[in-house]
Amino acid sequence: MKFTKDLEGKNCFITGAAKGIGCAFSKALAKEGMNLFITDIDKENLENVKKEIEVLGGNVYTDKCDVSRYEDFKSAAENFHSKLGKLDLLINNAGIAIGGNAVDLEPEVWKEVLDINLWSVIHSIKVFLPHMLENKSGHIVNVSSGAGVFGSIEPLPYIASKFAVVGISEALFGRLHRHGINVSVIVPSYIRTRIFSSAKIKYSKKLMEEVGEEKLREIYNSMLQVMESKAMLPNRAVKKYIKGIKNNQLYIYDMRAVLMPYAMKGTDPQKFEQFLINYTEQNFNANKDLFQKYGINLEDYL
Numbered sequence: 001m002k003f004t005k006d007l008e009g010k011n012c013f014i015t016g017a018a019k020g021i022g023c024a025f026s027k028a029l030a031k032e033g034m035n036l037f038i039t040d041i042d043k044e045n046l047e048n049v050k051k052e053i054e055v056l057g058g059n060v061y062t063d064k065c066d067v068s069r070y071e072d073f074k075s076a077a078e079n080f081h082s083k084l085g086k087l088d089l090l091i092n093n094a095g096i097a098i099g100g101n102a103v104d105l106e107p108e109v110w111k112e113v114l115d116i117n118l119w120s121v122i123h124s125i126k127v128f129l130p131h132m133l134e135n136k137s138g139h140i141v142n143v144s145s146g147a148g149v150f151g152s153i154e155p156l157p158y159i160a161s162k163f164a165v166v167g168i169s170e171a172l173f174g175r176l177h178r179h180g181i182n183v184s185v186i187v188p189s190y191i192r193t194r195i196f197s198s199a200k201i202k203y204s205k206k207l208m209e210e211v212g213e214e215k216l217r218e219i220y221n222s223m224l225q226v227m228e229s230k231a232m233l234p235n236r237a238v239k240k241y242i243k244g245i246k247n248n249q250l251y252i253y254d255m256r257a258v259l260m261p262y263a264m265k266g267t268d269p270q271k272f273e274q275f276l277i278n279y280t281e282q283n284f285n286a287n288k289d290l291f292q293k294y295g296i297n298l299e300d301y302l
């Protein structure tokens with residue numbers, strides 16, 4: 001296949017690059033010959049990624065940037081321009097997950113998730129888009145999720161943030177085409193990173209009191225083990241993402257099945273409704289079976 005875009009010698013700014021998908025992305029893009037400006041709040045791991053890229057012979061700069069803070073973004077962008085100049089590829093990757101049911105989540109949890117997963121993209125566009133418009137070139141890549149294309153199971157703040165990122169990406173794709181700027185949205189399925197194992201979980205007061213935090217963590221970890229055994233490795237996923245970027249695709253996904261419900265919405269709304277019900281039921285039953293193994297009836301905690 002002939003790709004429309006060559007990345008060699010081009011400049012990339014990426015957020016959340018210290019671990020997981022962002023780290024794999026940075027190393028793979030360095031191998032493509034890109035100059036990298038990698039950012040994260042986790043400075044220690046970021047410096048390790050820098051060293052690994054330098055071993056590969058890559059040109060890389062780091063900066064601490066908390067994506068929820070506009071001031072951090074502005075200063076990282078200034079630093080980027082002074083080191084590398086023109087921005088060719090902007091990857092808004094940083095994100096977090098906080099688990100819990102809608103009724104148990106306080107507004108502060110919503111705010112924390114939206115501040116990072118959604119406001120990161122807003123800050124990034126505000127800071128970098130004028131520069132891209134001036135150059136009439138560039139490519140914005142936003143990392144959403146399978147949870148951003150259909151209303152899967154909770155947690156709601158994560159779903160809300162990822163749906164918003166899809167909406168922003170679609171709107172910008174059409175809007176920026178005439179200015180020579182590409183926009184993509186990545187829709188990862190399930191990738192083996194630390195996002196879920198490091199996620200905070202907000203359990204109901206009753207569950208906390210009667211089951212206890214330690215046991216709940218044990219149950220969550222055993223659920224993660226099953227999920228992780230089926231998850232894709234980040235290196236494999238980013239190969240697919242880079243292919244999509246080179247092809248200037250709007251939607252980039254690593255598993256075709258992720259977009260199946262998205263298509264169903266338009267082609268067969270009733271089938272989609274049934275899909276949502278079945279999907280949620282299946283997940284609930286799987287959780288119920290798991291809790292049962294620990295002698296807990298999940299139905300008592302609804």
Ligand SMILES: NC(=O)c1ccc[n+]([C@@H]2O[C@H](COP(=O)([O-])OP(=O)(O)OC[C@H]3O[C@@H](n4cnc5c(N)ncnc54)[C@H](O)[C@@H]3O)[C@@H](O)[C@H]2O)c1
Pocket residue numbers: 015016017018019020021022039040041042065066067068093094095096116143144145146187188189190191192193194195196198
């Ligand atoms: N792993 C998956 O299965 C999966 C699925 C769908 C979507 N995603 C999305 O992929 C992206 C990357 O996630 P990952 O799985 O690599 O997670 P990860 O936890 O391994 O990496 C996320 C990185 O973001 C950084 N980060 C967190 N808060 C930040 C902040 N305020 N400012 C700057 N950096 C911050 C972390 O330090 C970390 O290095 C996220 O947007 C996530 O929602 C992941």
